[in-house]
Amino acid sequence: MKFSPLLDDMMKALQVLPGVGPKSAQRMAFTLLERERSGGLRLAQLLTRALTEIGHCSQCRTFTEQERCEICQSPKRAESGLLCVVESPADVAAIEHTGQFSGRYFVLMG
Numbered sequence: 401m402k403f404s405p406l407l408d409d410m411m412k413a414l415q416v417l418p419g420v421g422p423k424s425a426q427r428m429a430f431t432l433l434e435r436e437r438s439g440g441l442r443l444a445q446l447l448t449r450a451l452t453e454i455g456h457c458s459q460c461r462t463f464t465e466q467e468r469c470e471i472c473q474s475p476k477r478a479e480s481g482l483l484c485v486v487e488s489p490a491d492v493a494a495i496e497h498t499g500q501f502s503g504r505y506f507v508l509m510g
Contacts, residue, residue, distance in 0.1 A: 407429060407433075410429045411425040411426055411428075411429045412425070414428050414429060453465050456507075456509075457469040457471075457472055459472040459504075460472050460492075460504060460505045460506050460507055461489075461506065461507040461508075461509055462489045462492045462505060462507050463489045471492075471496075471504060471505065472504060476502070477502065477503060477504050478504065480502050480503040480504075481503070482501070482502065482503025482504065483503055483504050483505070483506060484501060484503060484504070484505050484506075485505070485506045485508065486505055486506070486507055486508065487507070487508050487509075487510065488507060488508075488509065488510075489507055491507070492505050492507060
């Protein structure tokens with residue numbers, strides 16, 4: 401089925417997310433347009449804001465809205481003397497979720 405150019409562009413844009421293929425993108429687009437327009441507008445606003453305001457910490461390179469992230473600003477973390485080198489901000493989130501590490505991080509970003 402041929403879709404309108406704007407709907408087609410919307411579905412292609414959704415496919416930039418990992419694990420989202422054409423069928424999933426179509427379901428998401430249709431859901432947003434049929435039942436969740438207000439949620440879709442909120443999502444669009446938050447995506448715009450996040451992509452504009454979230455950058456990298458100047459010290460460890462994880463994601464933050466500030467010059468330095470909360471972890472790098474913490475004197476307690478600095479005193480630990482521990483540094484964990486990770487590949488991505490997702491790794492920082494996973495390790496932090498365990499609650500077992502109390503040092504600082506450095507994110508290689510790739």
